[in-house]
Amino acid sequence: PKAFSVLGIPVHVMTNYPGWLLECLQQGKGTHVVTLNAEMTMQAERNSALAKVIQDAELVIPDGAGVVLYLRWLLWQKVERCPGIELAETLLRELGKQQNPAKVFFYGGAPGVAAKAAEFCQQKTPSLNVVGTHSGYHSLEEEEKLRQTLSQLQPQVIFVGLGVPRQELWIAQHRYLCPQAIWIGVGGSFDIWSG
Numbered sequence: 001p002k003a004f005s006v007l008g009i010p011v012h013v014m015t016n017y018p019g020w021l022l023e024c025l026q027q028g029k030g031t032h033v034v035t036l037n038a039e040m041t042m043q044a045e046r047n048s049a050l051a052k053v054i055q056d057a058e059l060v061i062p063d064g065a066g067v068v069l070y071l072r073w074l075l076w077q078k079v080e081r082c083p084g085i086e087l088a089e090t091l092l093r094e095l096g097k098q099q100n101p102a103k104v105f106f107y108g109g110a111p112g113v114a115a116k117a118a119e120f121c122q123q124k125t126p127s128l129n130v131v132g133t134h135s136g137y138h139s140l141e142e143e144e145k146l147r148q149t150l151s152q153l154q155p156q157v158i159f160v161g162l163g164v165p166r167q168e169l170w171i172a173q174h175r176y177l178c179p180q181a182i183w184i185g186v187g188g189s190f191d192i193w194s195g
């Protein structure tokens with residue numbers, strides 16, 4: 001997709017992000033999705049590892065109002081804000097419509113939160129195929145188990161809610177486990193879905 005620089009970070013501007021992701025899914029094209037806001041661009045200025053990870057992500061969407069305003073000013077065209085949680089919700093809804101719904105995994109949040117969030121999404125979209133959940137607070141041994149689980153299950157869509165920048169760095173380090181998956185850092189979305 002076409003990218004425009006926001007403080008040195010390439011942001012992709014398109015009209016249908018979920019549609020693009022569904023295509024990646026169909027083609028088994030592994031994708032890291034970053035939902036960019038101003039706070040993150042400032043963190044990236046101080047944190048070169050984070051900057052590198054964002055630059056390498058296949059899809060960087062304008063999540064924050066500041067990023068959208070800047071792009072509108074830069075491009076003189078309509079740029080829609082795409083909040084990460086809305087992208088995730090649309091994607092889940094679309095996955096539910098698939099003939100053979102893709103395998104989804106929820107990782108992050110306080111103990112029980114990811115499971116509760118998955119339950120909520122399952123209620124909204126009964127055909128959703130959630131293959132597992134895992135909390136974001138755990139020991140190193142447990143993390144090793146999580147790696148094995150992901151590797152065995154091969155989920156096709158993996159939501160990671162560890163907060164910025166932890167989730168972006170974690171995805172970059174672990175995406176090799178499921179190279180064909182769509183990995184999305186969703187911040188505190190699980191907290192919202194779990195109510």
Ligand code: UDP
Pocket residue numbers: 108109110135136137161162163164165166186187188189190191
């Ligand atoms: N979190 C986690 N493990 C950690 C630290 C944070 O799972 O070691 C979770 C936390 O429970 C919360 C999310 O990460 O659900 C961070 O949410 P926040 O709204 O702060 O995200 P951000 O604003 O960074 O996108």
